[in-house]
Amino acid sequence: MSAELAGLVLDLVAKAAPDAEAEVTVVRGELALTRFAGSAIHQNVAEDIGKVRLRLHTEGRTASSATTLTSLDALEALVERTIGAARLRPEDAGWGGLTPPSPLSGEGNYDPATAAADPGARAAVVRAFVDAAGGLETAGYCRTSETITVYANSAGQSVTARATAAITDGIARTCSSDGVARSAAVRLGDLDGAALGEHAAARARLAADPVPLAPGRYPVVLEASAVADLVGFSAWYGFNARAVAEGRSFVELGHEQFDPAITLHDDPLRPDALGVPVDAEGAPKRPLPLVLGGISTSLTHDRRTARQAGAESTGHAVPGGERFGALAGHLCLRPGPEGPDLLAGLDRGLLVSDLWYTRVLDPRTLVVTGLTRNGVWWVEDGRIVRPVRNLRFTQSYLDALAPGSVQAVGARAESIPGTYGEGRTSTPGVRLASWNFTGGAAD
Template structure:
């Protein structure tokens, strides 16, 4: 259905005088159930559409967007995009719109159960979370979202790409009356893979274990980073490091061929892997390529969109974001190779260190060196002799995430798929990671 609207918009743009045009149409059906103080208090749903038009006239190009599909809205969209193009100077390095190319066949991107998920289904999962909190004597807070996104990208060059994706995303924070907090999260294509009871128990146990936290002196500690923390490492480095635009502008913390992590770290991006939230193409309609980002500690590659690829003299790897895009291409389906250690074995290698559940409010302050500032949250524990001895209060840090990866001395043998947050970028991304042990993490207080 949305392809018909896109074809109509392309025809309108050509009749208006565009020498080239690209249309992306994305429809989203999303529903959300929120809970607080161990009670469900809100269930909402929305159907939205976003239409982007890139209008090209010679070496001038402009764009406009709308949230409607009626004739008047599409005609206005063309006029605004044309005016945007007329108001820009000719661009010498404009590579043009991408030519059509192969799009990989992707399986497991959408599940009927997720697309059809009802408020009652979500409420049932949330009640499992709340039951686990009640059993531990803590309060449950969070949300459970289900939805589906259909994306179509068409261009006057012959690009024709369309796909539907679904995702279910459950996040909960449990709060103890004695001060402890616990966090748990999961995301999946199929809502049937979301285990509310298991997540509830995880968050509740962490909250209770965090009661009566004590202050710990700032300093440098070896750390076991749980998967929630490792996701933040890779997401920030994905934006600051493996983004070809950042590299071409001299702002990247990564350079192909240079050692940036320990030999135990291998990271790649693969939109076709059904272990994550798969997608076949990017927002330019270019098929996704698997890109190795770190190969046994060495930076192996960067992700590209059409513009950065032209600057490098190569083809796009299929990592463009929706236009206008001030960020550049991003790896939005990242994976880290597992290792050989259980969680208990990772902790057992700590003589005296910290177990970190997750990071919060993190922001890059020196992208070139991969330095990020933030704070720990929802579970920070002192470990001595390989055993957790008690909770400690959250600590702030300004730490090079590259140095953390260089210090990795052991990697967990299981992985979790979680949502990826890239900082101000609204994309459906996922990161699949294990826990890791890093020999040094500096906390400032």
């Protein structure tokens, strides 16, 4: 039905503006999320998703519109509105053209059972999380989603992709501490609510009764959730081709800007990747190396930035990307070799679970301020000595990962859901030579 809808919109455009280049995206599916707090489900929501997006380029001008309405009248109005808007715009010299016919590598990672998951299935995961916390107060969510995307354009590209995702993210709480556990997967069946609840509770107990620590520079082991923040900011602010073109990015391709232990890919085709394997411009997503052995290697492009740079789209267009560029959504930091635990090499320093409310002070230097959250511990001779209170940091992520700064990369990657529930990052923890803690959070 979505394919017919997309074809109908293209036909309507062809009748109204025969010379227009047009692309239509129809997204359908369901998003459901079961939230719990105080160890009880308190908000349980779901939505039937249906949206049609049209972008067209006519007489040298570009406009886009979207609607949730799918009657013929509504679709005719969508076409008329979009053509009218385009004709009133100034010329768009940067138009990147439409994606030519190009097949996808596959339809996407999809699990029918997850697509059909009912609120009872999500409640069961929550029940297991709560029970495994051993009486500690718990809070968090279990989410499932099904997305079916049809993309078609007047240049002949026509693809259908589908994906499912399941995420559980929760905390367990003592009177003085929180512990967190989170995971993202294609299949709800791969999420073990009990194991996550047990882990969160164990971490909360280990973090109980924290003591203050003087601000300063300390070596750190960042667990996977914290590393996901470094990796994401590096990609979105740095390896975004638009940011590079505007001079806002630190990236210099071919330069050793990271420690040799850092190899970072965007890989949307892994069997555990979340999301559909087609970008917002209908381009097939494909793996892209961003950093190889510490050397900055590639940028993420959509068709607009690719045309300006004389390059090809890398399949990273996102809705609304005209304003902020092309973004990587399937980041994978390559694990290090098997070896001693990351903590084993930490003589005196801090183990950090999670980072919170991180904000970029300057994109060129990638200086970020934020706080630790969900557990911080003082470590001596590779062993946790005591929990410490949350700390504020002001740290250049680029400096933290610079050549000579990464002492070790963990051997096992975890699947960390995106902060806002979209996408995920595959990353291990890392041990860094220095992290600049600039204040103690007031507990």
